[in-house]
Every structure is written in structure tokens, then in C-alpha cells.
Amino acid sequence: MNVTSLRGALLATVACILVGASFTANSVLGDYPYAGGQALRYGLAGLLLLPLLRRGGAPPPAAVLRALSGRQWGRLALLAAVGMVGFNLAVLAAERSAEPAVPGVFVGCAPIVVAVLVPLLDGRRPARAALYAAALVAAGAFTVQGWGRTDTAGILCSVGALAGEVGFAVIAVPVLRPLGPKLLSATVCVIAAAESAALGLLLDGGSFLRVPSPGEAAALVWQAAVVTVVGFVCWYMGMQRIGAERATLFSGLIPVSAALTAPLVGAGSYGVAQAAGSCLVALGVALGSGVLRRRRLVPGTASATGAEDLPRHESRVVVHRAMATAGQPGTGDGGLGPGPPATQEQPVAAAPGDGHRQSRHIIGEQDIASGIRRLAEPGRLAQGDGLRDRGLR
Numbered sequence: 001m002n003v004t005s006l007r008g009a010l011l012a013t014v015a016c017i018l019v020g021a022s023f024t025a026n027s028v029l030g031d032y033p034y035a036g037g038q039a040l041r042y043g044l045a046g047l048l049l050l051p052l053l054r055r056g057g058a059p060p061p062a063a064v065l066r067a068l069s070g071r072q073w074g075r076l077a078l079l080a081a082v083g084m085v086g087f088n089l090a091v092l093a094a095e096r097s098a099e100p101a102v103p104g105v106f107v108g109c110a111p112i113v114v115a116v117l118v119p120l121l122d123g124r125r126p127a128r129a130a131l132y133a134a135a136l137v138a139a140g141a142f143t144v145q146g147w148g149r150t151d152t153a154g155i156l157c158s159v160g161a162l163a164g165e166v167g168f169a170v171i172a173v174p175v176l177r178p179l180g181p182k183l184l185s186a187t188v189c190v191i192a193a194a195e196s197a198a199l200g201l202l203l204d205g206g207s208f209l210r211v212p213s214p215g216e217a218a219a220l221v222w223q224a225a226v227v228t229v230v231g232f233v234c235w236y237m238g239m240q241r242i243g244a245e246r247a248t249l250f251s252g253l254i255p256v257s258a259a260l261t262a263p264l265v266g267a268g269s270y271g272v273a274q275a276a277g278s279c280l281v282a283l284g285v286a287l288g289s290g291v292l293r294r295r296r297l298v299p300g301t302a303s304a305t306g307a308e309d310l311p312r313h314e315s316r317v318v319v320h321r322a323m324a325t326a327g328q329p330g331t332g333d334g335g336l337g338p339g340p341p342a343t344q345e346q347p348v349a350a351a352p353g354d355g356h357r358q359s360r361h362i363i364g365e366q367d368i369a370s371g372i373r374r375l376a377e378p379g380r381l382a383q384g385d386g387l388r389d390r391g392l393r
Contacts, residue, residue, distance in 0.1 A: 008241025009289045012250040015235035020257025022227040028219040034092055035200030036209040038085060040220055043193035045228035049186035052233075061183050072175055079171040080192035085199065087164025094157035099148025104255055106158040108141025110165040111288075114248040117170060130245055133288025137252035140280030143273055144255045165251065169244045172236065181236035189228060242289065249288040252281040 029037050053061045068076075094103040111134035119126045150158075176184055200208025212220060239247040259274045 008238040011234040011238030012247045015231045016250045016253040017257045018231040020254040021261045033208050035196045038196035039193050041224045042189045044224035046189035048229050080188045083168030084192040085195050090157050090160035098150035098154025101145040101148040102150045103158040103161045104145040106162040107165045109138045111137045111248045113166045133284045136284030140277045141252050141255050143277030169248050185232040249285050
């Protein structure tokens with residue numbers, strides 16, 4: 001696993017652990033109006049994200065948003081409705097006629113659905129290793145939570161929760177690239193707040209909002225500032241680095257985190273079944289994310305050349321970085337030296353399974369000082385960027 005993938009895995013882990021730990025806060029909000037609580041949570045999160053949007057030399061958010069097409073705005077509205085407001089509403093409705101473990105088991109199957117759906121939308125076959133890893137994660141989530149009492153309505157609402165979990169990752173892929181994690185999170189939070197307020201007015205009238213108690217206020221602030229702001233940004237930053245397929249594997253950590261934190265407030269226990277399920281989830285995540293994959297070097301590369309290993313289905317080219325050599329100026333920082341190198345451009349076929357189905361231009365740079373020819377690709381595409389129209393609530 002290279003540095004970029006490792007960072008993406010860590011970010012997705014943090015996001016899912018925060019969501020799992022937030023179930024304690026959800027229990028405090030049991031008597032607060034659902035739509036009003038969601039409107040307050042997402043509205044506050046949107047406000048907290050605003051100061052983060054202009055950091056790091058990012059372009060003005062207003063200019064980026066104005067450049068979006070009507071179809072992209074529709075996708076953002078769908079992401080907020082399905083992956084945020086709809087997901088929470090489906091879980092709440094399911095728990096009225098089913099025990100909490102039932103929607104949890106269905107949501108735990110999200111990695112399997114994403115492992116099949118994303119490759120199909122990208123015009124390639126699902127990877128067998130990804131399916132095996134997703135099945136392990138789903139089995140581990142089931143083992144942690146078990147099964148409970150339910151009826152037809154509970155199962156249907158649990159299926160809706162599964163659709164929301166899948167949509168939160170898949171629907172976001174085409175708009176993640178133009179907006180970036182922070183602006184995407186802020187935009188969907190504002191949209192979700194408006195949708196929640198409209199839903200509350202429709203269902204409860206003016207009573208959908210009330211002054212929260214001190215405990216409810218603390219829970220809403222926790223959900224907005226930690227789970228939504230930190231969790232959403234970490235989730236989309238992780239998905240940007242490792243793709244939707246691998247990021248969704250980490251959603252199996254949500255029930256594990258919930259099981260670990262439940263005993264702290266007397267809401268459950270952590271026993272042998274939870275420990276066994278946690279091990280299955282960890283194994284599935286490790287296999288699917290590439291933690292256990294050995295680094296592969298391209299034949300013929302010198303020992304002084306660094307190489308990055310990438311999954312076979314990603315349309316990238318292994319980049320060989322020239323290392324510093326004594327007496328050779330310009331190579332210590334990976335730069336090109338004082339003089340411009342001779343370059344030669346030639347089209348090569350895309351990687352097997354590439355959803356773009358077209359040639360890619362690779363620029364060969366001749367290092368004058370060392371006489372080493374190396375390949376560098378202008379612009380790297382994250383996994384899933386080849387979806388045709390372009391992983392927590």
C-alpha cells in the first residue's frame with residue numbers, strides 16, 4: 001500500500017469510528033423531533049465548514065458552485081435526500097417495528113453492493129478480491145450486531161437504509177472531483193438542512209422545531225461539529241484517495257465502534273461475538289484496502305528507483321521517482337535540473353479494465369545528468385473517476 005492509499009484508509013477509518021461512536025448521542029435525541037434535529041445538525045455543520053473552504057489556496061467557493069451544471073446540482077440534492085436525510089429517516093422508521101440490529105445488518109451489506117455497482121457503472125467487471133473482502137466485512141458486521149425481531153415494514157425500511165448508505169458513496173463520486181471534500185460536505189449539509197426543514201413543515205407543521213434541553217443541545221453540537229464536519233470531510237478525503245469501493249469497506253467499522261462504546265454508557269456489552277465479528281471486519285478491510293498486499297516493482301527498475309503499487313483495476317501508471325545520486329545536480333528533490341529535459345510523447349493503451357477505454361499520453365523524460373529514462377504521467381485519476389457522467393451521516 002502506498003502513502004496515498006494509507007492516508008485514505010486512515011481517513012475512512014476515522015470517519016466510520018466517529019459515526020459508530022455517535023450512536024450514543026442518537027439515544028439522547030430520541031424525544032426530539034426528527035426533522036428539526038436534522039435541520040439544526042446539518043445547518044450548524046454547514047456554518048462550521050464555511051471558514052475551512054478558503055484555506056489551502058482553494059478557488060473561491062462561489063465560482064466553483066456557479067460552474068456546476070443543472071445535472072450536478074440535481075445529483076447534490078439527491079445525495080442529501082438519499083444519503084443523509086433519507087438514510088436517517090429509514091433507520092428511524094425501521095427501529096419502530098424492528099430491533100436496531102436489523103437495519104444495522106442491512107447497512108453492513110453496503111460494501112457488497114458498492115463492490116458490484118461501482119465497477120458496473122464504470123464499465124468493468126467487479127473484482128473478485130473486492131467481493132471476498134466485502135463479504136467478510138458484511139459477515140463481521142452481522143456477527144457484531146446479531147439479528148433481532150422484525151416485520152415486513154422493518155425489513156423494507158432497512159432496505160431503504162441500505163440504499164441510503166450506498167447512495168452516500170456512489171452518488172457523490174462524480175461531484176467529488178469538481179468540488180473537493182470540504183466544499184462537497186458544506187454544500188450537501190446546507191441542502192440537507194433545507195430538505196429536513198421542508199420535511200418537518202410538511203409532517204409536523206410549526207412544531208418540528210423546539211428549544212432543545214441541555215443534553216439534547218450537547219448531542220446536536222457533537223453530531224454537527226464532530227460526526228458531520230470532521231466525519232464527512234474525512235470520509236470524502238478518504239474516498240478521494242482510495243475510491244468508493246475500498247472506502248465503503250470501512251463502513252463495517254461503524255457497528256464495531258458502536259459495540260466498543262456502548263458499554264461506556266451502559267447501553268450494551270462487548271462479548272465474544274462482538275470480538276469475533278470485529279476480527280472478521282478487520283480482516284475484510286485489510287484484504288480489500290490493500291494493507292496485506294505486497295509492493296510490486298516493475299521488472300528492470302534499478303534499486304535506486306522508488307515505485308508505487310496500485311490496484312490492477314485503476315487506470316494509472318507506476319511512477320518511478322529518480323533518487324538522489326552523488327555528483328548529479330537536480331535529482332535530489334526529484335526536479336529536472338537546470339536545463340529543460342528532452343521530452344517525447346507517445347500514446348499508450350489504457351490499463352486493463354480501464355473504464356475510459358481510450359489511449360493515454362505518457363511523457364517520457366530524459367534525465368540529461370544521469371542518462372536514466374523514466375516515465376511520468378501528467379495527472380493522476382482516483383479510482384472511480386471513470387463513472388459515466390463525469391463511503392455515515
